[in-house]
Amino acid sequence: MWSFVLKRLLHMIPLLLGVSLLTFLLMSLAPGNYFTSLQQNPQISPETIKQLEAQFHLDKPWYVQYVFWLKNILSGNFGYSMAYKIPATSLIFQRLWNTFLLSFFALIIAWGVAIPLGIWAAVRKDSWVDRACSLIAFVGLSVPDILLALLALWFAAATGWFPVGGAESSLYDFMTPAQQFWDRVHHLILPAFVLAASDLAGIMRQMRSNLLDTLRAEYVTAARARGLGEGWVVWKHALRNAINPLLTIFGYSLAALLSGAFIVENIMAWPGLGRLTMEAYVAKDSYLVVDCVVMATALLVIGNFIADLLLAWNDPRIRLK
């Protein structure tokens, strides 16, 4: 088991290096940098701009920039955000935390609803429950995140039950800790549900078909023949095997989840990594864009790693490979 964990961990390093190299290369292809727009400003002399560019290594070829950047990253320093005028490290980790929070709650909602519904639909195959679930799944798979997020905003504005975008109220700093907590939760609910919705449909469909497949297996028939109760058969014999393919999907769905979070954050003004990426892109703060892309990839790679661990824990056959 430990060699498996180590192997997977070592696999991440070249991947993250490759991703950062690729984004750096793409960034270097972009015409101009953050200071190009300052050239129009008559109050800033060309010498100052040259000096600033030299300070941020923007006057050097991209691979030299990359080496400087990599050195900084390895010592835990994400550099300085030119657009925000603050160290990028705290900015990125604060946004990363927000994205993590959003994605994590969306996952809990999606899996917490989809698994029981999928089991219910499979056990009561062809009943009205099953039909309703498959209809919801089909519609859910066809409503894109962007539309759902816009409708959720409209819903929030029309009913006034939820705040229209943002992560905290304007009076957040004047609240007691308990109030602050509820304020955060209140802001989190709607974006998390929007993000969960598209995932939910897919997981539910998969859970249903997996469980139906396992319920047809011979060892399930054998268990029934031994006179075990139906609940025991489903719970103890079928379910654990049916969950197995879902854990693989868990890894795949993380990529879609992070892309979905990108959309939801930008539409619902949730201050996460995706929104920061867009803000940095608009401000031409290229280093920050690279940082964001690498951090998002790291989040995804770690998520996939956890999915692999879950899979290995649930299915001993995987560990032997």
Added chain:
Amino acid sequence: METTAPISIADAKMPLSPWQLFWQRLKRRKIAMAGGAILIFLYTVALFAGFIAPYRYDNLDADYSFHPPVWPRLQGFHLVVPRYEPGNGAYVYRLVPNDTKPLHFFIRGDPYKLFSFIPTDIHLFGTGDKDYPVFLFGADQLGRDVFSRLLYGSQISLSIGLIGIFISFTFGMIVGGISGYFSGGTDTVIMRLCELIMSIPALYLIISLRNAFPADMSSTQIYAMIIVILSFIGWASMARVIRGMALSLREQQFILAARALGQSHLKIIVRHILPNTFSYVIVAATLSVPYYILGEVVLSYLGVGIQEPNASWGIMLTAVQNTTYLQNYPWLFAPGVAIFVTVLAFNFLGDGLRDAADTKAQ
């Protein structure tokens, strides 16, 4: 002398080709056929957008900002269009009773180019009078006809999906075929590259790719750029699956036969390996088109794709960013409905194709 019963020619049926069998199975799936019909309708409308749309996509009139939808109604034997006049307050319109104008067909209006090369100004319908606008789906904040913009937008949004799929899947198939057929070092390099691309969350990669292009480009350049970006991301997953198929096909006897006959590697890949993956590719392509359409929508919505005054479904949705607009002028959500219908139709068709292609389940 007794003659044996003549062999009835009519009874001897020709065996159906695999494609005919596929078509027969598909025909039985009503939902898939409905999805296909909706798509044919949408793409036909997009093709004739300039003719069907009563106005040009950039025809604006500030007097008609947020004008409510106007539907022609039957009066006697003629279709007539009612008139609205400004009411009390901003963007409030009031129906003027008994003031109508007949709706004409094949009427002259804004000039446009049919199929983008035949210059003409004939439109399917219209009133020919600026005071009697036909806004089937209302007007947006600049007083532009939402219906017309929806049609012009469908040209961009729908074509990006098809062209993007075509490019990325062709590339993915060839690269995947090469990777699986040759295996070894080539395979390792290509597969690591695919993993690299697939390990970046798609939208983050889209923005870093967008970053590599200049911010100000002509509308044609932006259109091409969106296709390039979406194809760049899409080919990797295709290549991986095709590579897996090529790996197993490579060991089949007919490939061995082709090699024994001295065919070139390229010919074996293109003529023998790739055709065996077609049924998978067609299903995967149909189910992937929505992602390409949504890619354009998201890019344009975020302001880094198609730019005003051009119409695309994504750029039209930016009007709804303002929640008060959506509350008061719900017709602005029309592009959202169009996106939903298109995605649903592609999913219906794709699901049906998958079931029809799956011969083992029969």
